[in-house]
Amino acid sequence: NSQHFHQNEILLSYVNQYKAHPVTLKQLAGFGKKLSESKIISSANFVRSEIPIRLGLKLQEFQLLPFEVINNYHISQIYDSYYKSFNLFRKYPKIETLQENDKFVEFLKELLDDHLAILPHLVMGALEISISKSLKQEKLDEFMSTVLRSRISRRVIVEEHISLTHSFLKNPNATKSNDYIGDVFHQCSAMETLQKSANATRNYLQTLYPDLQMPELIIKSKNENGADFKFPFMLSHLHYIFGEIFRNSFKSTIEFHLKKNSNNNDGKIIPPPPIVVTMMQNKDKIVFRFSDKGGGTDSTRLSKIWSFGKDPILASESLANYHDLIQKSKLLEINHENGLAQVLTPTPLENNNYTKSTLSDLIKRPFRSRLGISLPICKVYVDYWNGDLKMYSLRGSGTDTYLSLRKLDSDQSVLQLDRA
Incomplete structure (x- = not known):
């Protein structure tokens, strides 16, 4: 009370x-x-x-x-x-x-x-x-x-x-390398992580649209000779951030593509435009630009996209979707022995032997389960690691999402874990 x-x-x-x-x-x-x-x-x-x-x-x-x-x-x-x-x-x-x-x-x-x-x-x-x-x-x-x-x-x-x-x-006598910043951080390959996250999104969409050609992923590196690069990050966080951005890009591209084909009078099937990711780095940070031709969105919706506060009608729809997701996937169940709710689906984490994560369950949710607050959660995770997440959109054309991440190995003395 x-x-x-x-x-x-x-x-x-x-x-x-x-x-x-x-x-x-x-x-x-x-x-x-x-x-x-x-x-x-x-x-x-x-x-x-x-x-x-x-x-x-x-x-x-x-x-x-x-x-x-x-x-x-x-x-x-x-x-x-x-x-x-x-x-x-x-x-x-x-x-x-x-x-x-x-x-x-x-x-x-x-x-x-x-x-x-x-x-x-x-x-x-x-x-x-x-x-x-x-x-x-x-x-x-x-x-x-x-x-x-x-x-x-x-x-x-x-x-x-x-x-x-x-x-x-x-291995009690092991000595870590000079780029070590903590056991929970991986040296993440930018290209490999992008490919894995995009493939997971694309493969799931293919099951929903088995006869539809999926958008191609094009990765452009501004590194010398277009080379890949690695950077330290928590892999589960990076998969979640990439995954949510790809979900939005692939989904909007496919829906806009289907709409264009339905309005095409000459009967020719227009292939979907690619998702283009441009990546670059300097000594302090890494920047990814995710570009799609998914029709874009209006400025009113874009201004509210990072907020957890939603219109009551939209919030009611999202809540119904989440309840449906929980019921179908058993994402949340009650442990009657101690009265606490638990997420039961095990998923792999990084270096340690602890193997459960809510983020990977969220990223694997059905595409029809619109929650409305996934991008705001994403932005909090990006902000936490001293990064930035911005979106620019042109209605009728597409969207560019800019993800900027600080290099944690160059930010060690500055980045402090929140105290509360």
Whole structure:
């Protein structure tokens, strides 16, 4: 109830007593380059003490929301899940041996599983808030951005420790290369990742339109001799960002192409125009331009494309699509033993042995399941890593989407994981 929610003395005293520590990529890189037993135990105890502080700060932010917002079923599920994890972490005893760390890693994996439900609940909560108009658009955007950003930070810290433990047990004497910035970051091939993301989108669309020629993907590199290049990034985040951009480009191109062919009186089948990705880099950043001839969109829709706040009618349609998606794919199910909702579909992650992700489930959703907030989620992930995502469109022609990503290995001392 409202009184219990706002007068939680345990939470209040905890957040007043402890402060979150800043964590930069430079610290992650320096810590993990050469591992030892003492470093693994130190890392475990940092996670054990840091995560409840960050959860406590986020819970306190939830308490500042209007009660009708926090009383929303999905938002209250997130609060309950965070509070349960907060209590489990603050009561967890100090880790002193590798064997105790092994148990702690299993504990972390279980909590990560529990928190896979956060993103689906957040999506549905945002849509219901749009329908009820219980938060203004700018306040909803601010709330969604802070929840997502803090979620990324906590998961990076937790997954980094899981991965460091796995690396140390596998090869305790290994020394990382000079370009190492953390175990959860991959050296990503720009061309390979683009091709994989585009192929996944194109192959799925081919099952919907088996007799239709799919748009070709053309990748142009501004590197010397058109060469590929690699850069460090979280592979699951990159697949999601590329995937959402390709979903929009391929889908609009096919729909516009079908419309043009239906209006073609001479009976000739017009092949779909290609999706062209131009990529370039300098010492600090990488830029991708995704160009399609999918008919474009009007300026009114484009101005709202990055916002989580939607018109109540559109939000209702998106919510119905999401409920249908959950029902068909079992994306979200209730674990009756502990009362928490869980995402059950396992998908591969990067270097570590933790193998579940909500992002890859979202990117594999049916094309008819329009959620309306996938690009805003994408933009938060891009912004988090000091990047930028912009879209320019000409109605009747097509759309150019510009994705700019900072090179994390050149930004280590600047990029700090959000504290809450």
